Amino acid sequence: MRRIVFSVLALAGLAAPAHAAGDADAGKALFSQKCGICHAPVEGQNKIGPSLWGVVGRKAGTLLTYTYSDAMKNANRTWDQATLDDYLIAPRQKIPGVKMIFAGLPEESDRQNVIAYLATLK
Numbered sequence: 001m002r003r004i005v006f007s008v009l010a011l012a013g014l015a016a017p018a019h020a021a022g023d024a025d026a027g028k029a030l031f032s033q034k035c036g037i038c039h040a041p042v043e044g045q046n047k048i049g050p051s052l053w054g055v056v057g058r059k060a061g062t063l064l065t066y067t068y069s070d071a072m073k074n075a076n077r078t079w080d081q082a083t084l085d086d087y088l089i090a091p092r093q094k095i096p097g098v099k100m101i102f103a104g105l106p107e108e109s110d111r112q113n114v115i116a117y118l119a120t121l122k
């Protein structure tokens with residue numbers, strides 16, 4: 001009995017952080033691999049895509065130093081956990097007309113990890 005209680009507690013302990021949010025370290029590696037060609041995680045540094053410094057909390061398409069598509073300018077959403085998760089599944093289907101040529105991240109854990117990393121860019 002004692003052993004069962006212990007295992008349940010151990011499992012709960014392990015599961016809690018993963019459930020609460022993604023893993024920012026794993027997200028950083030994934031960012032370098034999947035997003036880094038087009039996005040810098042650095043303030044003011046635009047590449048093919050806009051800088052993603054401070055993207056969490058930013059209104060879509062509003063970085064003044066970057067030239068967005070009309071689709072992104074008119075997306076009328078603020079980037080947060082939910083809107084990023086939705087967008088990153090399949091960017092060009094979620095906001096038709098955006099010029100981000102990226103198929104998307106179909107794995108929920110990948111999206112959560114990348115979003116956890118994006119949230120550290122501030």
Ligand code: HEC
Binds near residue numbers: 069073102
């Ligand atoms: C092939 C280049 C490319 C790749 C790869 C790419 N993006 Fe983008 N991204 C863009 C471009 C270009 C835009 C601007 C879209 C527009 O204006 O229509 C953009 C826009 C965005 C925006 C909106 C930013 C804003 O200021 O509103 C987010 C968020 C974003 N990308 C996240 C990501 C993430 C996270 C990844 C990796 C999982 C990624 N992108 C991979 C090119 C890319």
